[in-house]
């Protein structure tokens with residue numbers, strides 16, 4: 609049975625207070641079927657982008673549909689919580705650097721992102737706006753006997769829209785941590801969004817988003 613990790617963590621939001629600064633690092637194009645649905649190229653190395661800490665949304669708080677976009681998409685993703693500072697982490701030791709797994713949405717203003725992509729410009733505003741990173745509570749890694757066999761899914765208004773399985777990731781957790789930490793030092797409390805499976809699509813005001821890891825409900829919030 610999956611039970612939530614408990615207690616405050618250094619560098620993480622506790623009781624709504626951001627104890628220390630943290631960062632959110634995301635991997636794009638990590639599931640082949642999702643790459644195909646957006647007609648993207650399959651990457652040779654992970655595609656990495658970041659969101660500011662102000663994108664974080666927690667405790668099932670509602671997501672407010674922003675005025676600057678008419679095409680906000682849901683991307684459900686497993687989220688790793690970093691538990692130890694590290695750089696140049698070796699892949700074989702990567703498991704020592706995260707202690708919990710949660711579920712999040714990498715909300716994306718697809719219209720802004722498509723514009724940026726067409727011009728070869730950065731995605732920051734399309735991915736990093738306020739509330740663009742809802743994240744659930746976390747489950748201890750010890751609850752997962754096989755990190756390559758984790759299922760997760762997203763329901764919108766009770767209908768399953770996205771289903772993911774970690775066996776289908778192009779770059780697994782260990783590779784991603786090792787890769788990112790060559791460039792960016794990972795710190796306790798940082799979050800890593802690990803990519804979305806196929807089935808991304810628009811959300812509308814009034815939608816109810818419910819996310820699951822295996823059969824455990826992780827989040828349940830509304831778009832307003």
Ligand code: MG
Pocket residue numbers: 634635636637683685714803804
């Ligand atoms: Mg994503």
